Amino acid sequence: MNDDVNHVRNTDGPEVSGGDGVDRRGFLQCMAWAGTGLVWTATGGILSSVTLRQAAAADADAVGSFSFVQISDTHIGFKGEANKDALGTFEQALARIKALEQAPAFIIHTGDLTHAQKPGAFDTVTEALKGTKAEQVFYVPGENDVFADGGKEYLGRFGGSTGTGWQSFDYKGVHFIGLINVLNFKAGGLGSLGQAQLDWLKKDVDRLPSSTPIVVFAHVPLWAVYPKWGWVTDDGGQALSYLKRFGSVTVLNGHIHQIMQRVEGNISFHTALSTAFPQPAPGVGEGPGPLKVPAEQLRSLLGVREVNYIQGKSRLAIVDSTLA
């Protein structure tokens, strides 16, 4: 087990330091789990955890409650040493989704569907996800999905009616926003949303009452996980400034292939596991990239995430499951 990956952290600084403890807001900081499934929720600022089964029983009758799945960084086409069978682990992740007691309302894929836009990889992902019980799948791209053609293929498939690819939708009172921060990379630059998308976002949320629960999903973390490795969106702060007035904002990201968490006021940030390969903890080693681990550890570092919304509760319950 890799402690760095299996802990969920909150940090106050601009970069994740790796220290566990209690931050100055008094949130419980670290929660370890290893595939047994824990749900955490917060009541009055105190986090508590229960087992998945208890949570399901307690919340079965809640009106307007639903769950969805986040899958990320499937990297279809990856054949490196870090995982010779990325397609196999992807299929394992799908089996986990299909085995959920409550079928997810939908699935969100937070990018890097493909490994370097391999021919056929988009089809592999979309067809496989159709095989789950989810009614719909929402996508945002990772840099692997758009770098070769500036997003032409991705936007042709997923760009929607506007062709821009960013999107929002409402589901049972929750407002979901999918942002794209991997297009138009500049030399020496970082993930960015761009002014047009920021303008759209501001307009999109301006009409909403502050009591609306918000879920934002994007590939590169919107907060500064580790800028030295490019694990940040340079204009992410601007986007978040439009969301500060809301009572519950959940930000779901991928890109870094490990679970990290941060809470800032009413905004909670969560990065997800990949289904393809792990990456090193921020700043550990010379740089980011596929991390080769002993074969018996690999599946404990890959996984999918279930997110439960319980009407009347301000925080969404995040349940990460590894493939181990």
Next chain:
Amino acid sequence: MNGHQGSIRERWFWRLAVMGAAAFGGLAVATWAPAGQAAHSGAAGQMAQPVAVAAQAGPRIEIAKHKYSSPTLTVPAGTTVTWLNRDEDVHTVVSTTQAFRSPGLETDEAYSYKFTKPGVYEYFCTLHPLMTGKVIVK
């Protein structure tokens, strides 16, 4: 493009590099040239493929741990520079002015470009834009 093909190319590259093949400077060959990316294929047709690859054994920049091994390289005009990806991540070598643009380079895949005109050529990786470098051509 799969890793097997890449490794074959790399084996040739090493074998001929060890033989001390001089930089002919006369060939501009993209060692990774998928359909639509033939902009730098130059005179590649003159020789069998593996030999042509070795013939441009000029300066080589390795890509490892999200870094170009020679972030600044100075060469005379006419030099062919080769970038070789040693990471498991895919990387690219793309000019900030679009003077040259590699496809995605998998592990052990290489890309070459012949610099014919003096100038400063800045480039970066379009997947990991913090990776930057420049070639100064005199």
